[in-house]
Amino acid sequence: MRSITLRNWQNHAATAMMLLGTVAVLVPLALVFFHILRMGFSSLSLDFFTNIPKPTGESGGGMANGLLGSAIMITLSACIGLPIGILGAVYLTEFGGGKLANTIRFSADVLAGVPSIITGMVAYTLLVVPMKGFSALAGAVALALIMIPIVLRTTEEQLKMVPGTLREASLALGVPLWRTSLQVMLKTATKGIVTGVLLAIARIAGETAPLLFTALGNQFWSRKLTEPMAALPLQIFSFAIAPYEDWHKLAWAGALVLVVVMFTLNIGARLMGRSARQS
Amino acid sequence: MNAKVTLEKMSVHFGANHAVKGVDLDFAANSVTAIIGPSGCGKSTLLRAINRMHDLVPSARVSGRIMLDSHDIYERSIDPVAIRRKIGMVFQKPNPFPAMSIYDNVIAGYKLNNGVQRSVADEIVESCLKRVALWDEVKDRLKTSAMDLSGGQQQRLCIARTIAVQPEVILMDEPCSALDPIATLKIEELIDELKERYTIIIVTHNMQQAARVSDATAFMYLGELVESGATRKIFTTPEKRQTEDYITGRFG
Ligand SMILES: Nc1ncnc2c1ncn2[C@@H]1O[C@H](COP(=O)(O)OP(=O)(O)OP(=O)(O)O)[C@@H](O)[C@H]1O
Numbered sequence: 014m015r016s017i018t019l020r021n022w023q024n025h026a027a028t029a030m031m032l033l034g035t036v037a038v039l040v041p042l043a044l045v046f047f048h049i050l051r052m053g054f055s056s057l058s059l060d061f062f063t064n065i066p067k068p069t070g071e072s073g074g075g076m077a078n079g080l081l082g083s084a085i086m087i088t089l090s091a092c093i094g095l096p097i098g099i100l101g102a103v104y105l106t107e108f109g110g111g112k113l114a115n116t117i118r119f120s121a122d123v124l125a126g127v128p129s130i131i132t133g134m135v136a137y138t139l140l141v142v143p144m145k146g147f148s149a150l151a152g153a154v155a156l157a158l159i160m161i162p163i164v165l166r167t168t169e170e171q172l173k174m175v176p177g178t179l180r181e182a183s184l185a186l187g188v189p190l191w192r193t194s195l196q197v198m199l200k201t202a203t204k205g206i207v208t209g210v211l212l213a214i215a216r217i218a219g220e221t222a223p224l225l226f227t228a229l230g231n232q233f234w235s236r237k238l239t240e241p242m243a244a245l246p247l248q249i250f251s252f253a254i255a256p257y258e259d260w261h262k263l264a265w266a267g268a269l270v271l272v273v274v275m276f277t278l279n280i281g282a283r284l285m286g287r288s289a290r291q292s
Numbered sequence: 293m294n295a296k297v298t299l300e301k302m303s304v305h306f307g308a309n310h311a312v313k314g315v316d317l318d319f320a321a322n323s324v325t326a327i328i329g330p331s332g333c334g335k336s337t338l339l340r341a342i343n344r345m346h347d348l349v350p351s352a353r354v355s356g357r358i359m360l361d362s363h364d365i366y367e368r369s370i371d372p373v374a375i376r377r378k379i380g381m382v383f384q385k386p387n388p389f390p391a392m393s394i395y396d397n398v399i400a401g402y403k404l405n406n407g408v409q410r411s412v413a414d415e416i417v418e419s420c421l422k423r424v425a426l427w428d429e430v431k432d433r434l435k436t437s438a439m440d441l442s443g444g445q446q447q448r449l450c451i452a453r454t455i456a457v458q459p460e461v462i463l464m465d466e467p468c469s470a471l472d473p474i475a476t477l478k479i480e481e482l483i484d485e486l487k488e489r490y491t492i493i494i495v496t497h498n499m500q501q502a503a504r505v506s507d508a509t510a511f512m513y514l515g516e517l518v519e520s521g522a523t524r525k526i527f528t529t530p531e532k533r534q535t536e537d538y539i540t541g542r543f544g
């Protein structure tokens with residue numbers, strides 16, 4: 014009898030601890046979210062999405078150039094990072110079993126762990142210095158370097174989950190191995206891979222450090238890839254540390270937009286992941 | 293009887309494991325040959341050697357010769373992809389492509405290669421589904437996922453997919469082991485029809501099935517071919533003691 018009461022008590026205690034843990038995770042998240050919502054919402058206006066920053070002293074203005082710049086650089090880095098990451102993963106799962114594959118895997122893991130500011134410095138040395146100037150291209154490369162290992166490893170995980178019997182079925186129909194890898198294995202894993210890609214994009218959308226010495230930022234519209242380009246996180250950073258009340262407000266609005274974008278991408282990734290597991 | 297596929301001193305090694313040991317065996321054209329034997333005796337390994345599936349396994353080594361119409365399919369100049377187009381395979385577990393519709397599964401052999409005209413594809417899909425007796429069951433939902441079909445329907449779909457590319461030989465590795473008796477019967481009837489056009493080699497654990505569907509039977513034990521011949525003879529008057537014991541269930 015006593016042991017049952019003891020066990021009940023232990024059960025309650027364990028449940029309470031887990032509840033406490035959940036609260037400890039959720040409370041800071043909610044605090045951050047509501048604070049950004051409160052501060053950002055009041056400064057958010059149509060101007061924010063359509064105007065570029067006003068010169069110091071004038072009020073108003075927006076971060077339209079940063080939004081566009083972020084969109085351009087994220088797209089460009091996806092164009093660089095996705096093919097490399099995804100095809101690399103196909104190579105690892107379908108063709109690579111040897112030393113080279115293990116080296117690639119290890120390098121990807123190391124690259125994923127490198128602080129993003131160092132990735133920015135690498136892009137600076139490789140592109141900004143030889144090209145004699147900050148550029149959107151260098152920014153996109155820095156973001157791609159962050160994206161590649163994430164995409165590579167998540168795609169590899171997803172490909173591993175595709176049953177090998179599908180590969181055999183395709184080969185037995187007289188389909189070459191490379192077509193089988195791309196059109197059967199990769200295609201079957203599409204939903205899971207999209208999930209990973211969305212998460213990778215969410216990750217680079219908020220990166221600031223690697224853009225500091227690559228894209229640099231820009232107060233004006235900039236459409237040339239070889240010139241400095243504005244980016245949302247960069248603008249938030251520089252506006253938040255500026256000594257003007259107006260700029261602080263814009264920074265909060267920018268933070269709100271960024272958080273909403275990340276939130277949407279994460280939810281999208283979750284929905285995708287769920288439907289991938291169902292099918 | 294002329295042989296469509298001939299094995300000459302055919303061995304398969306996985307590293308140091310000698311899984312199939314010097315098998316000599318003929319498979320007659322337009323007939324069904326059953327391969328029987330206890331689990332692990334090398335039936336699947338032998339079957340998969342015939343369409344070069346072991347090419348994917350780095351540790352696997354096939355030696356001796358496998359002839360298709362008296363051409364060695366392991367000759368250096370021969371493309372395994374071309375061989376697999378002539379020698380199709382149906383697997384133990386139904387494995388339709390999950391990302392494709394029923395229609396696309398049937399036409400997969402073309403779609404995954406160079407594609408095919410729409411009108412031709414329609415014809416192929418209809419005729420192949422009719423031949424596996426699946427057409428009436430699925431004709432109104434050809435564009436739905438193949439995963440919504442029952443196991444037996446999925447296996448018939450896989451057979452339709454295999455015959456759609458018009459192979460000459462069809463390998464079947466326990467094609468009914470995941471199916472109920474009714475679905476099994478349907479597949480067996482289908483095999484009987486298919487042999488008019490194809491050479492069929494089927495691995496099975498089911499003695500009644502081997503007796504029902506096959507013209508010839510080969511019994512394997514521990515990687516070796518113990519005995520082969522006309523099914524009626526193997527099942528009534530086997531020459532080897534081991535064969536008799538296995539068939540009558542007095543084995544081991
Ligand atoms: N890919 C592989 N790598 C290493 N060894 C293998 C591989 N496939 C089969 N073998 C070995 O080859 C031998 C024969 O296996 P095989 O699958 O051909 O048996 P089987 O007769 O088909 O058995 P079952 O009736 O259970 O399907 C076994 O010893 C097995 O361990």
Ligand SMILES: [Mg+2]
Nearest residue numbers: 335336337465
């Ligand atoms: Mg087997």
